[in-house]
Amino acid sequence: MDSVTPTVHSAGHGPHDNDSFHHHHSHGPASIHPGHHHLLTVEDLSVSFRSYSDGRFFETAQVETQVISGLSLSVHEGEILAVVGASGAGKTLLADAILGLFEPNATVRGRIWFDGQLQDASSLARLRGRAIALVPQSVESLDPLMKVGRQVEGQPQGRADAAKRRLRRQQLFARYDLDESVASLYPHQLSGGMARRVLLCCALMEDPKLVVADEPTPGLDLPLALKAMEDFRFLAQQGTGVLLITHDIELALKTADRVAVFKDGTVVEETSVESFASPQQLRHPFSRALWHALPEHDFAVAEDGGLPGAMSADSGQLPAPMASAIAGAGALVNETTPGDAAGTGDAAGAGCAAAQDEMVRKGDREKGGAR
């Protein structure tokens, strides 16, 4: 079976209508889908970890904890797919699996195709950093003892290569508003936002076909986050596939072509961004819960079973005292702050909006200067 399936994927599939459901996902009218070619296909991925259960030292048994199960998704050429979900649901492990990075105690099963070829751990490791590049989640991924410029440039092979890499690094720094003097700083001297841009530059050095961005925006202010998103869009327009792993659904909806909603270790819904226009168009309760929880919608903790992974996995429902505590909290907040919301709250909102506007204008000026 495995010998047959890769050819199916390399050939892609014929054109399809809007909202036609295939390969576990659906498309919107504006989805980018050139050549109907799946750059990356993940099918039935599962990841589990062996560890010791709590118990007496000599009697503890090894247990296998399933973290990801039955996950499928596809990224097309020139498309941004956002994987959005609860924190702790295993989104980072998905990135690790695609990059062939496995912890020693992990068991990974499933099929991953890249560019039509069925991959295994060693071939994924060969693609890593070249055809598939990662923008990691944590600034801790930078070497604390190496200057930023050298880290971005990587390991040159000979003098000509070193010059080429330096030029490429300078172009990338210019594109991301990083001053040339940043190259001679150490990671701890960078602000959170600068560090993230440096990580982005690292990933783009080798001109990858697929960029896996694991939470690239926390710590960036709004103009910079939008700029990072713009750059992902720019990459996508060049034909690069972008797998954007994020918890920030607002940003995902602004940028991505399609959204895969991730919950409890699997993708519960892979759909076009357009479906998020109203909660009625979403198939899964958790997708709807995400919609309702946004600060600009209801800022509400879900009640219809779409609870964050943390609680639902073991109990499936809120323990009664906590549900009442939350209900109480909601009542409390609503009761005591109407004055705030109407008076100072509005004033505060205006203040924040004004400050943010100022920042956006500043960002625009800087961008104008850099380009």
Place this chain on the structure above:
Amino acid sequence: MTLAAQDLWFSYGDRPVLKGISLSVEPGEWVALAAPSGFGKTTLCRVLAGYLTPDRGSVEVDGDPLPHRGTRPVQMIGQHPERMLDPRLRMRDSLAEGTRAGCRMGEGSLCADGNGDGFAQEALLEALGIRSQWMARFPHELSGGEMQRFCIARALLARPRYLICDEISTMLDAVTQARIWEVVQQEAHARQLGVVLVTHSLPLAERLASRCVSLA
């Protein structure tokens, strides 16, 4: 009764970051800080919480300077939970740091055995969605959002009078974010905490803050 920062100056080496910042936060007030990336928001937070000593200026809590020893009445929750937790402590031991600090803050009757108010602690952990099986784990065995819940619990257990929240929900999904803020709002309201809030999300700032201060 104010968290008052007067004319704060701070520089990293010869690169000045804070230039004469003044800020005051009343108990029960939610103040949002707005400034572009790299403008010293996190530095200001660290100065307010006493992690950094300003080159010039002062931070006073209810009229007294920040204490150099013992539990600080200003607790900070950071942007990178992996940096705020001791990598060699299991999560329950990191939490115990907060409980012990809270007991030293003098809510003594409940802390006779040094374990704090077990019932209130239990309720807080449950409200934050902290699972019991995470307690024996080390920080690297948890996700960023899971670690952050522990950081929030630890800060609240230390019974602060002021809470500094530096982009604490950027690593959380929308549902968890709404829940976590509900817990923090509830605690802050119950104990009349003054809260300093840094967030890049305008809708969130408008939801939470009662006042907005621009550093730019």
